[in-house]
Amino acid sequence: MKSVLHIALGLLLVTACRKAPDTIAESNGEVPFPLELPSGLPFPPIAEGNPLTISSVQLGKALFFEPRLSRDGTVSCNSCHSTTHAFSDTMALSMGIDGQLGMRNAPTLGNVAYHPYFFRDGGVPTLEQQVIAPIQDPVEMDHHIQNAAVALRDVEPYASLSIKAYGRPIDAYVVTRAIANYERTLISGWSRFDRFMYQGELTALSSSEQNGWALFSSVELNCTGCHNGFDLSDHSFQNIGQYLEYADPGRERITFQPLDNGKFKVPTLRNIALTGPYMHDGAMTTLDEVIDHFESGGQAHPNKSPILTTFVLSPQERTDLIAFLNALTDDRSLDQVP
Secondary structure, three states: OHHHHHHHHHHHHHHHOOOOOOOHHHHOOOOEOOOOOOOOOOOOOOOOOOOOEHHHHHHHHHHHOOHHHOOOOOOOHHHHOEHHHOOEOOOOOOEOHHHOEOOOOOOOOOOHHHOOOEOOOOOEOOHHHHHHHHHHOOOOOOOOHHHHHHHOOOOOOHHHHHHHHHOOOOOHHHHHHHHHHHHHOOOOOOEHHHHHHHOOOOOOOOHHHHHHHHHHOOOOOOHHHOOOOOOOOOOOEEOOOOOOOOOOOEOHHHHOOHHHOOEEEOOOOOOOOOOOOEOOOOOEOOHHHHHHHHHHOOOOOOOOOOOOOOOOOOHHHHHHHHHHHHOOOEOOOOOOOO
16 A cells, blocks of 8 residues: 555645646757657557657656666666566566565566556556656655655756756656656567568568467467457456465555456566566566466466466477567567667
8 A cells, every 4th residue: 555655645746746838849849759660559649748759758768777766876767677678677576775675576668658557456547657656665766756856956967858858947747757758668569479470571480489379379278368469468457366365466456346356467478588587476487387377277266367277288389389489579679769
């Protein structure tokens, strides 16, 4: 509950700030950010009053890597969302200030621009609001977002970029919107699977990887029951029978509905070879462990998704399935900002 309270307090602060005009980019002569998109992917939704401009994205990137947003200057957004691991964490539970461990594994930020809600329990509806929680959470960065922003007000490049992008000195309003815009540019869709699936390059996948794709999308495995669409996720909330009793209530923490106990947002499988350990708590370290779990059908939790059923893979089929999952790795960095 404390994270929810910190988000709520931050929202009061940010929404109390004066709203930037929707035409701020035009009035400041700002240039739209030249976002590169894979074939077939639409331009992501942009928040009202926060146009995706070069200066806002540059400011957001600088802030994303800025440890002074944490109370003691030791933790940045990048601490838990590493560029070398598709903006995810390599630890089971992410480490915050003073070496404290959080309650969940940090997921990849690839394609978050297209998500309808954020965090594994879906507790926040916008990217701008999402920025507040880690900065103010006492386990993560443990800082007051306005105090963190004011401390950077006379520091470059923050001072000049804030004026250029938002027409105001850096404050909580600017921090949330700039980081959100940088996160919107983290586009995933540059894998060999994409070349095979969306660009008609039939030789982009090996025969083993193509067999793995056929297994993945088969009726027997039904992975595509949840992992579908361009992002290989329907962003629904599912209980996969990982435990009979969940220490983390998941979606129930937000809705207070017992039927949501143990349900978490279905993650994208893009770059999955880079984003382990897996599950909401990082309890599984390898793709083999993940497949073992789903092959077993999971534990008999009363909220377990009916999509999950047992299946049996031959050694070759398991090899093919893992080969396919590895083919979901992007051939280029998600970061488009020089």
